[in-house]
Amino acid sequence: MDQIVTDEYGRKLRLINPVDLSSAPNDFQLSRASKPVRRYFSLLGNSLLMIFLVQAFSFQIFGILEFEPLYIIGCSFVTLPCLAFLIFLHRPKLVEVRLITASEGGINSHAIPEGGSIQTTMSSKMTRFLVRDDSIIDTPPSLWVWLVFILSLIFSFAIAVVEIIGGDLGLIFSYLMALPMILILFSVPVYAWWASSTSWIGIPTRLRDAESWLIAGMAAGIPAIIVNSWLTPNLVPSSWSLSSQDFITYTLSAPIGEEIFKFFAILCFISSIKGPKSGFQVGFTVGLGFAISENFSYLVSSYGGGGFAGLFITSLIRGIGSIPGHAVWTSFSGAALGWWLSESKNKAQINLLIHRFTSKSMDLIESIGIDIDMDGDSSGYDGPEYSIVQAIHDVETDNQSPSWTISENKIDSISTSLISNGSYFSSSKGNFTIKKKSNDLQSVSKFKIIPPKSLFWGVLIAILGHSFWNGSGIIISELGADLGFSENLVIGISLLWIIIMVITVIFVSSLLMRGISSLSE
Structure with a gap:
């Protein structure tokens, strides 16, 4: 109720209270200005936070398994702050919308909660409501991100040359550049593959959903570390040679454990999966999340063992080979789950x-x-x-998804039936529907890969692909040594095989994305 106050001159004034919050209309759409560069720094911050959290939490579990209380207590000083900060960063983001529309029976002054008022030249009414920030992910053109990665590789190669021929000054320069280059080289290729998959698939995705998928993929590294670093070494007989133990770990333990745990991460987002395309997208992003946390440790180890030369080689191989490999293998599982959930009765049973x-x-x-x-x-x-x-x-109601649009005016704007002249707020070029655009992107090429519809085969292909990537290189090295090849020849053959595998992964990735883009939800 409005308040009546009397000022120092005896005049009575009516203080208008702010209008109460109401429910947002069903046809409400809020477009936000695109900020793709901020998405990269968000990815970098989340990744670093999750890397500390995954490693510290894994050591806590090791402490429990090995009865080491100091591990448990010490790592708590890392896990608890990191977990609290992660929750804080991903708290629900609400947007208060204040919509003023012309109304003959309205007023010219609208009170606002923080004090003061909004004045209008004509009679109007104000509507206030809270909506969750559902901004879609807006990555920059993938070519730009790939260009940044290529330039970073060239720069790291130049530093490697300076490190080798520059003596003490070269080493000092190498130490100064190590941390920033590791941060760039471990994250930029993931962002590049993320941008590429987003443009290929063509499904508009909420930013908060995509970040959740990435974080779930990173979190899948915790049980994978336990299996690969504690369970498998304890199960393999100590009498076996070190090479045999490594072979079991890389070809059986890692592929089976990691792909199953990544599939469990995908299962956490069943509500986001409506068909094979969205299943592929969730699986691909979960795989990228797992790869980025793993990539950091590999790059740090490569620099510690081989300086910038090792960092350059590892960044190149993992950036165009291992990272898309993780994403592609897991995308088979996600797409298979999407096929299964595309049947209403299956998703209804899950719900x-x-x-x-x-x-x-x-x-x-x-x-x-x-x-x-x-x-x-x-x-x-x-x-x-x-x-x-x-x-x-x-399920049938949920499948009737809204038509997403993207505005070309690069400013925040809203669209709703509450605005009588909605076209006034649109750019001169108008809006276009992303979903319609994605259907036009269907490739006319006959060469494409369609993921299997069977859950069993989807997960099995993920495991076999992962196992072949890890194990084939070990087999070639051991076979070359058994045949009496020289060490240099074995290294050369191994590098050639890595190149073949990288080309194969890139080829499969392109055919798979081409096949996925030809499907409908």
């Missing part, structure tokens, strides 16, 4: 299972006196029974 698990969990928590649903009692779940019929209806 029904999740709903029942949620209600049972609520009953359990409220049984100990915690009113988790804040309804004033601890009687457990009080909502209506969720049936398979309702689950199927929700």
Whole structure:
């Protein structure tokens, strides 16, 4: 209710209260100005934070398994602050929208919560509502990012030359440039593949969703580290040679464990997967997340062992080989899951299972006196029974996704039926629908790869591809040594095989993305 106050001259003034918040209209769209460069620094910050968190949490688990309390306590000083900061960074971001529209029965002054008012020259009314920031991911053109990666490689090669011929000054320069170059070379290729996949797939994706997929991929590294560094070494007989133990780890333990854990990460986002294209996108991004956390440790180790020469070679091989390899292998699993979920009955069964698990969990928590649903009692779940019929209806309704648009005016703007002349806010060139554009990108080429529709084959292909990448190089090196080849010849053959594998991964990546872009959800 408005307040009446009297000023020092005895005049009575009416203080208007701000209009209450209301629900946003169903057709509301909020476009945000594109900031692709900020996306890279967000990726870099999240990656560094997750690297510390993954490594520290893994050591905590090692401490539990090996009964080392100092590991547990010491690593807590890293994991707890990192986890708290990560939660803070990814807290829900809300946007308050204040929409003023012309109205004959309106007023000319609108109070705002922070004090003061907004004046209008004509009668108008204000509507206020909160919406979640659903900005879509806006990566720069992939060619630009790849150009940055190429220039970074050239610069690192030049530093390697200076390091070798520059004596002490060259070493000092190498030490000064090591950290910034590692930060660039471990993250830029991931961002380049991210930008490439986004443009190829053509599905508009919320930024908060894409960042969640990346973080889940990074988190999948925790159980993978435990399996590869603790479980497998304890299972392999100590009488076996070191080369045999490494072969088991690289060809069996790592592919099976890592691909299964990455698939579990994909399962966390079932609600985001509506078909093979979105499944591919989630799987590809999860794979990139896993690769970026792994890439950092490889680059640090390569610099420690071989200086900038080692950093250059490792960055090149991993940037165009291992990183897309992780993404492509996991994308087979994601696409297969997308095929399975594209059938309404399958996704409805999953939703029904999740709903029942949620209600049972609520009953359990409220049984100990915690009113988790804040309804004033601890009687457990009080909502209506969720049936398979309702689950199927929700899936079919959810599949009717909104038409995403992108504005060309490069400024924040809104679109809703509350605005009578919406075209006034559009650029002169108008808007175009991304979804329609993606359908026009279907390749006419006959050469493409369509992921399998079977979950079993999708995961199996991911494991086999990973295993072949890791194990084939070891087999070639051991075979060359057994045949009596010289060390230099073995190294040359191994490098040639790496080049062949890198070309193969790039070729498969392009054919797979071409096949995915030809599909519809």
